[in-house]
Amino acid sequence: NSGVVCLLRPLLLDVVPSIRQTAALALGRLADYDVDLAEAIVKAGILPQLICALPEENRYYKKTAAFVLRAIAKHSPQLAQAIVQCRALEMLVICLEDFDPGVKEGASWAFGYIARHNPELSQAVVDAGAVPLLVLCIQEPEIALKRIAASTLSDISKHSPELAQTVVDAGAIAHLAQMILNPDAKLKRQVLSALSQIAKHSLDLAELVVEAEIFPVVLTCLKDSDEYVKKNGATLIREIAKHTPELSQFIVNSGGVAAVIDCIGSCRGTVRLPGIMTLGYVAAHSENLSMAVIVSKGIPPLCVCLIEEHEDHIKAAAAWALGQIGRHTAEHARHVAVANVLPTLLDIYVDTRSSEDLKMKASIFKALKNILQKCTYLPALEPLLHEAPPNIMKHIIGQFSKVLPHDSKARRLFVTTGGLKKVQEIKAEPGSLLREYINTINNCYPEEIVR
Amino acid sequence: RRLTKMAIVIQKWWRGYLRRKHFREIVETAYFIKKLNFYNQMAVRIQKTWRGYYARKHIHNFYALKKYLKSVSVNNELVRSELQEYAEMKENEDKMKDLEKKEKEKKYQARKMHYLLSTEQIPGIYNSPFRKSPDPMELLLRKSKPLTHRKQQVKSTFAYELYDWPTCKKPPAFITELPLLPTDRQKPQGPFRNPAEVLWQRYKPLEPTLRVAESSNSPPAKAREETRREEWRNRIHDTEFPPFSSYRKSDEKYEPLLCRSGKYGQEAYGTKHFREVYPQKWIADK
Numbered sequence: 192n193s194g195v196v197c198l199l200r201p202l203l204l205d206v207v208p209s210i211r212q213t214a215a216l217a218l219g220r221l222a223d224y225d226v227d228l229a230e231a232i233v234k235a236g237i238l239p240q241l242i243c244a245l246p247e248e249n250r251y252y253k254k255t256a257a258f259v260l261r262a263i264a265k266h267s268p269q270l271a272q273a274i275v276q277c278r279a280l281e282m283l284v285i286c287l288e289d290f291d292p293g294v295k296e297g298a299s300w301a302f303g304y305i306a307r308h309n310p311e312l313s314q315a316v317v318d319a320g321a322v323p324l325l326v327l328c329i330q331e332p333e334i335a336l337k338r339i340a341a342s343t344l345s346d347i348s349k350h351s352p353e354l355a356q357t358v359v360d361a362g363a364i365a366h367l368a369q370m371i372l373n374p375d376a377k378l379k380r381q382v383l384s385a386l387s388q389i390a391k392h393s394l395d396l397a398e399l400v401v402e403a404e405i406f407p408v409v410l411t412c413l414k415d416s417d418e419y420v421k422k423n424g425a426t427l428i429r430e431i432a433k434h435t436p437e438l439s440q441f442i443v444n445s446g447g448v449a450a451v452i453d454c455i456g457s458c459r460g461t462v463r464l465p466g467i468m469t470l471g472y473v474a475a476h477s478e479n480l481s482m483a484v485i486v487s488k489g490i491p492p493l494c495v496c497l498i499e500e501h502e503d504h505i506k507a508a509a510a511w512a513l514g515q516i517g518r519h520t521a522e523h524a525r526h527v528a529v530a531n532v533l534p535t536l537l538d539i540y541v542d543t544r545s546s547e548d549l550k551m552k553a554s555i556f557k558a559l560k561n562i563l564q565k566c567t568y569l570p571a572l573e574p575l576l577h578e579a580p581p582n583i584m585k586h587i588i589g590q591f592s593k594v595l596p597h598d599s600k601a602r603r604l605f606v607t608t609g610g611l612k613k614v615q616e617i618k619a620e621p622g623s624l625l626r627e628y629i630n631t632i633n634n635c636y637p638e639e640i641v642r
Numbered sequence: 643r644r645l646t647k648m649a650i651v652i653q654k655w656w657r658g659y660l661r662r663k664h665f666r667e668i669v670e671t672a673y674f675i676k677k678l679n680f681y682n683q684m685a686v687r688i689q690k691t692w693r694g695y696y697a698r699k700h701i702h703n704f705y706a707l708k709k710y711l712k713s714v715s716v717n718n719e720l721v722r723s724e725l726q727e728y729a730e731m732k733e734n735e736d737k738m739k740d741l742e743k744k745e746k747e748k749k750y751q752a753r754k755m756h757y758l759l760s761t762e763q764i765p766g767i768y769n770s771p772f773r774k775s776p777d778p779m780e781l782l783l784r785k786s787k788p789l790t791h792r793k794q795q796v797k798s799t800f801a802y803e804l805y806d807w808p809t810c811k812k813p814p815a816f817i818t819e820l821p822l823l824p825t826d827r828q829k830p831q832g833p834f835r836n837p838a839e840v841l842w843q844r845y846k847p848l849e850p851t852l853r854v855a856e857s858s859n860s861p862p863a864k865a866r867e868e869t870r871r872e873e874w875r876n877r878i879h880d881t882e883f884p885p886f887s888s889y890r891k892s893d894e895k896y897e898p899l900l901c902r903s904g905k906y907g908q909e910a911y912g913t914k915h916f917r918e919v920y921p922q923k924w925i926a927d928k
Contacts (some may be wrong), residue, residue: 268816377810407721414729445717445721446717449719450721450725479707485709
């Protein structure tokens, strides 16, 4: 801070190459450590001097220059924009064309950090012609270079469908798909995240990814020992499943649902989230698919998630997934109810200790509503009668009023378990839906019992 | 009065006739409607059974759905078992790698501590006389070769390489083969060499001669410079290496020895044979 930047500046133009290199390395490390220093470096106008003669320099200098650019770009979009404005991207492209793998690694890392911030910067990176070179980098044998190139492609394609299409047009999908088989865990993380960023934008891109024959290889990634590989694999399957029923059908047919369920069972924490959402998306498309999810024993892990997890968004996601499974027909709702899920859901909904996170409450409420509207399995509904708040009570009583007029055994059970007494205790305004339901129930029984 | 009665009778008959005709029409239409209704009902019955059959067979085939779900669960079981196998295999591999690493470390330690081996007179640490058989570490020590100091020299040369030779450095890790090349990479057309060979040649490490390896600023070189300059000063003959004195002698013509040269050229005695030979006196043939 004490004028170091000004002192380093003339050293960058020194005659001896090793002095230039060390000065650049020092600048890079300073910029890496602190945002203010990076801004000071940019403001002092060092960047044009750094990159002016880059093509003629030796590879150590190129590597350190790429390191400096990356250290500056990683802090904020404005700094990255400043880098783009002093035309550093062309120089980085020249670095990418170099033979030394270390230089290529530095250049692609810098591209990755620039493209990460927003779509305009990604577009600038693509316009500089970096994508075909990155695809070439992926094919290089050095693992570190492959990792960085894959993560850069993932950062570029995550912003918009056009950028993802550009990456796909450069032929990246085939190479990424082959690298899923590589034993290195960090490489698999990046490759899976790149594929999922490509697949998430549109149906065509997802179909392209599926056509690269990643199933059933992706399922082995779900059994990997590394947590983030599992998470990214589940994310990829989620992005593919969410577009159309046909893709979800394909995933179910290749046994993907079982693998995802096992993956949810074996992980803890945020890593489970994409897997839960996958099940929700698959079940949401059609009742056959949700039946397939039920048949693959999908409900118990979701219950366990609801109970065990502390994070709100994971609980909300699990509740949403259960709602999607149970909402189709009475059969589905029965399966969900049999698994003893409804009391848990109600507990979470009513729990005053949990945060006032409206989204979570709303999602649990919707899930409960969807399941209850189709649930005709009365033994599961009984315990809910005693604790439910009024808006849910409406649905429960509605279900009772639908089933009780027809089923005599159920009527007898209802009375013996004290349900009728509870119903009488509910106060409802005349003319409301609740009143009508209560009247229907009361009409099933003779007068003496009702009193 | 009789006329009106007659008129009434005629009108009565006429009205009756008309009404009977009308009645017949009504009956016919009623009958017709009844028949139509009946046919409609029957048609609806037929359509109902057909629609049920068709829906159950094609649109929402319950048994096909059940079969599908069963096949899905069977497939799931298969996938689960395969994944389980895969996970176990990976675990085994990891364990093997760990074991191998430990073994390597042990062997390296044994090589370093080679001096702890027991001799004829003095038993070593691992070979106590009270034990029935020597410790496994002792056996390992017996098997291992002592370490040389070669490793340290290698380290020192690297330090100078950075500043003296800014050309290629470490070759890439794959020198002999490229196992990770993607299979659909287009082989470039033309008479190109194997890329592994090319890269091996490209990244062959520099093996400079001893003279080149010594930098010209080091003290021995400076000392040599001294002697060289002195030599140059003190040189008397400009030609440093004159040819040998016998250089011109070989230009003279060859004169053979008198005692060997006969009248008609060289005699065979002395070169071809040395003694007289009497085959009659040989015993072996007899």
